[in-house]
Amino acid sequence: MFRLSQKDIEAYHQKYFRPSCLRALNLRFSNWDFFAPFYDKTHDQIKVPPQLTLTPEDTVLNYFSILREAENIYGRGCGTIGQAKLPFPIAYNFLSQEYQNKLSYEGYVQTFSGIGHTSLIKLCRVPDRRRGIRFFYEIETIVGAESKNAEYFGYSYGFITLVKEQEGFRISEMSRIEEDFLCAPYHGWNHVGEAVVEVEYGHWCHLIEHIYPTIRNEYIKSIYFHGKDGADYCIIFAELTNGTDIEIAQFRKAGNAEWKQVYMKPEEECVMD
Structure with missing residues (x-):
């Protein structure tokens, strides 16, 4: 955790x-x-x-x-x-x-x-x-x-x-x-991109085999992980002024294929469409 x-x-x-x-x-x-x-x-x-x-x-x-x-x-x-x-x-x-x-x-x-x-x-x-x-x-x-x-x-x-x-x-x-500047620093994991990936895609969806180091480019944060299904995933976040990471896109790469945008919904029984 x-x-x-x-x-x-x-x-x-x-x-x-x-x-x-x-x-x-x-x-x-x-x-x-x-x-x-x-x-x-x-x-x-x-x-x-x-x-x-x-x-x-x-x-x-x-x-x-x-x-x-x-x-x-x-x-x-x-x-x-x-x-x-x-x-x-x-x-x-x-x-x-x-x-x-x-x-x-x-x-x-x-x-x-x-x-x-x-x-x-x-x-x-x-x-x-x-x-x-x-x-x-x-x-x-x-x-x-x-x-x-x-x-x-x-x-x-x-x-x-x-x-x-x-x-x-x-x-x-x-x-x-x-944006909120009071609740975010005192409550919850869901303001931090790494925690969001670990909890939602790991604990909820049981999808993560291992997570790679986060890549940052100014306020854009890319978090990669290797899935238990053999594919690689990239979840992209934008960091707000109040420090909260907002998820803006998801990508999946199976084997040697190209990265493909996906739409996973961890809050809805981990459905991907």
Whole structure:
């Protein structure tokens, strides 16, 4: 069973209690010149310049760059914050037509309630043979406290799915989950990738023969193990700012065959499909 020494526990707690110091990735539009042409337009009058959505990566980076100084924060006496609400109608047009049909513009703006600034700090394209173009992302936001005249940093993560439309790549689905900084360091094995693999794929599924050393590449963690079925497996995690490892993909390799993406469900009697 996964165990931590006292020294590891102390380091483990500090990892959760320290916020991110990663540089922002969404810095493409840093002056008024970009926003000026959209100043007096509503969301249904805006056409996104096609050069902003030529590739999936461009679409995501430009989307978050537009939203960087978008503000839907509670009342402050210091005057205008960033670009105020001007970025919202532009960013809304980065959503696919189908997504817009599900989420009204008013509902979209409401999802940013309390947020005064957004920094994209992690972005990684996730292999997904089922859902197509998909990214993992993490953002750092400055959030206004409704009950008092103060702000604090908040962290969220999620996945973005994109589709190709006639005028470029658009966001067709997007999830956002707020990160916890208190429960994670005090409870549970399921915040640590190595423990997740050992418990879920080992103790639950009885699949692991032996686990290989973890391979890290910045915030991406790849955990390999050799299965009792003779195949090799790779479970990929992304580490959040709060220290939690989030599983983002699974691969299996039988013998000399190529790595193939799989979808195992340890929580559902270890079904693979």
